[in-house]
Amino acid sequence: MPSRFLSSVRPAARAVCVTLCALAPLWVGAGPVLDRIQRTGTVVLAHRESSVPFSFLDQDRKPVGYSIDLCLKLVDALRKKLELKTLTPAFVMVTPANRIATVEEGKADLECGSTTNNAERREKVAFTVPHYITGxxxxxxxxxxxxxxxxxxxxxxxxxxxxxxxxxxxxxxxxxxxxxxxxxxxxxxxxxxxxxxxxxxxxxxxxxxxxxxxxxxxxxxxxxxxxxxxxIEPLAIMLPKNDPQFKQLVDDEMKRLIRSGEAHAVYDRWFSQPIPPANKPLNLPMNYLLKDFWKYPTDQVPG
Structure with missing residues (x-):
């Protein structure tokens, strides 16, 4: 706020103005997702019941998996970018049949599962950089x-x-x-x-x-x-279409995780080491499709 403006108003009004400015969202003009996250201090994460090793329930019925770990890193990045002291992840379970509608209707901010990014689905939702490519x-x-x-x-x-x-x-x-x-x-x-x-x-x-x-x-x-x-299926974390600033933050962090090697470490945790429920490794090294794609990570995929 320009100082010459503050000096032109009465002291009481000036105090109110300064207070309101301090309470304004950090991201001026933020879309509905970022606005809700800032207001509530919560990010809603959709998860699956049995999409091993991406998103599933462990023996304590807690959501775990490769996609869950990546989503939790995204939550922490959002907390830092929005300068929030805390940002709490809240979980909602979805099925293959209702996962797209859950995100489209604003009931989840990120879908942390094993969902294919394709043109038909992009009519309703958005996707970030693929975290797996399969068939x-x-x-x-x-x-x-x-x-x-x-x-x-x-x-x-x-x-x-x-x-x-x-x-x-x-x-x-x-x-x-x-x-x-x-x-x-x-x-x-x-x-x-x-x-x-x-x-x-x-x-x-x-x-x-x-x-x-x-x-x-x-x-x-x-x-x-x-x-x-x-x-051929590029799997990616799903998010709402209607908040380009939210998507930009998520995309930027996914690219950083990949380029820094953090995403590779998360991959190794879930595909090469023992995991629940049987506490056995899948022994699935990263395939050439994902290796090549991650050399130049992007949210753009064919189809």
Missing amino acids: ARYLVRADSPVQVVRDFKGRKLVSTSGTTPLKAITRSNIDHLLGIRIVEAAEHARAVEMVETGEAEGFVMDDVLLYGLAAGRPDPDRLKVVGKFLT
């Missing part, structure tokens, strides 16, 4: 003869509602007249159970999720991942 393959029982998608002809194949692999296999089934009986499960854990019990011949999903889900089962050796990539 859809098939989880089957260890004694299954299935090797490629055409081997499912006439068989039952499960996928999870509201996911890109479900759309991809449905399209492939129609285009190639495969006659696959496709069914939907509400969550990944249920789809794995269907394969184990013989209710379905296979489960089509991002292969990294399949490896994580299999590793968490009582007898992981009963399951295997097969087939070529049906899709």
Whole structure:
């Protein structure tokens, strides 16, 4: 506030003016997300129940995972940028079917899961820099003869509602007249159970999720991942579209985490070291797709 303006008003009015200026948000003109975060001192993080190792519940029903750790680093960066003494993360659990609506409707500020960034979803929400690049393959029982998608002809194949692999296999089934009986499960854990019990011949999903889900089962050796990539999936943390300043802060911090090596350390924690629930490592080194993408990290992805 210019000093000549303050000197032109009465002392009492000047005191009120100074007080109001001190209470004004640090980010003048901030959008709805940043404004709410500043007012409440809370960031709402959406998480999943069983997207191992990205976002899942541990034995104490606490949200943990690779995406959760990255989101918590983003929360700390927001606290520092907004000059807040404290910034508390509040968690809300979402499913594949409602995760996009939860962010779109402002019920979560960041979705810390395993969501694919694609053009259709970008009509409703925004995404930051991808933290994983994967592709859809098939989880089957260890004694299954299935090797490629055409081997499912006439068989039952499960996928999870509201996911890109479900759309991809449905399209492939129609285009190639495969006659696959496709069914939907509400969550990944249920789809794995269907394969184990013989209710379905296979489960089509991002292969990294399949490896994580299999590793968490009582007898992981009963399951295997097969087939070529049906899709290529850049997975990214999701956020609302309507706050470009919030997105800029998140994007800048994601790029810093990658360039500094902090994101690589978080990756190693969840893909190379023992993790819950079985306390076993996934032993999945970073693939060439993500290595190449992180050389020049950006939120821009094809498709």
